[in-house]
Amino acid sequence: MGSVATEPKGRLSGKNAIITGAAGGIGLETSILFAKEGARIMMADISAPALEKAKAKVQQLVPNASRVETMTCDVSKESQIQAMVESLDSWGGLDVIFNNAGIMHARDDDAVGTPEDIWDLTMSINVKGVWYGCKHAVLALRRHNKTKGSIINTASVVALVGSATPQLAYTASKGAVLALTRELAIVHAREGYRFNSLCPAPLNTPLLQDWLGDDKTKRLRREIHLPGGRFGEAIEQAQAVLFLATDEASFVNGHEMVVDGGMTKAYVTPE
Numbered sequence: 001m002g003s004v005a006t007e008p009k010g011r012l013s014g015k016n017a018i019i020t021g022a023a024g025g026i027g028l029e030t031s032i033l034f035a036k037e038g039a040r041i042m043m044a045d046i047s048a049p050a051l052e053k054a055k056a057k058v059q060q061l062v063p064n065a066s067r068v069e070t071m072t073c074d075v076s077k078e079s080q081i082q083a084m085v086e087s088l089d090s091w092g093g094l095d096v097i098f099n100n101a102g103i104m105h106a107r108d109d110d111a112v113g114t115p116e117d118i119w120d121l122t123m124s125i126n127v128k129g130v131w132y133g134c135k136h137a138v139l140a141l142r143r144h145n146k147t148k149g150s151i152i153n154t155a156s157v158v159a160l161v162g163s164a165t166p167q168l169a170y171t172a173s174k175g176a177v178l179a180l181t182r183e184l185a186i187v188h189a190r191e192g193y194r195f196n197s198l199c200p201a202p203l204n205t206p207l208l209q210d211w212l213g214d215d216k217t218k219r220l221r222r223e224i225h226l227p228g229g230r231f232g233e234a235i236e237q238a239q240a241v242l243f244l245a246t247d248e249a250s251f252v253n254g255h256e257m258v259v260d261g262g263m264t265k266a267y268v269t270p271e
């Protein structure tokens, strides 16, 4: 008898999923988890070399993954998102998209100090990128006559509470993600398309850690707000994204999934 390759059976078996920002902290952990749970995945990121490294990591950790593809894509360019989403048409169309790519620029500041070009750049990636992802997901789900689909958009706790140090463009962009996700959840509910947002607290990922660097004051101003005394890990976000992506979450729509170790419920003072 010949050997038959066994595809992983899991909570996302048979689903086609796109993950943007797939080479970064949350995106890579989510890609690994989705692959382990049986999804066919398209990993998208603006950085081609980082994407290749990320793909190798998924393949190493999940050797029996159903399908792992990559595509370089700048989410702020609609034509690139469209091409990426349409590339899944030959797989049977997407079932899940995790619109996760985002930036927090080092020159982002307060009302006075934020340069206009940084404001525009942040909005075009963090907000327009998410809109384009949602738009082309809806078009693809309709094209394939799907009666269910899951769209998960990465916002942040700063969409819910003010940041201790100013990062105005970023904060405004994440507020927009939360608001647009909520509205889309209602607009598309009768088509069976669920839209939920993820609100991570500060994490141990390059996005934040590169920005904090060895600036102890900046770091402490964030750490102090975390009841457990630590930043979150990307895998802890990925676990929440996995739930939202699966049919287990079939009645979870328009939800703000706050994964923050209790940060937004805390009143913590220095010891």
Ligand code: NAD
Residues within 6 Å of the ligand: 020, 021, 022, 023, 024, 025, 026, 027, 044, 045, 046, 047, 050, 073, 074, 075, 076, 100, 101, 102, 103, 104, 125, 129, 154, 155, 156, 157, 199, 200, 201, 202, 203, 204, 205, 206, 207, 208, 234
């Ligand atoms: P990360 O910097 O590790 O990963 C982000 C990825 O997005 C990178 O691989 C980057 O190359 C990619 N990217 C940047 N611009 C892009 C573009 N125009 N098109 C496509 N890809 C692009 O960051 P992360 O922590 O994994 O962040 C993922 C998401 O989580 C972001 O939306 C971020 O705002 C959000 N978030 C992060 C934290 C945190 O503390 N790390 C907290 C709250 C929310």
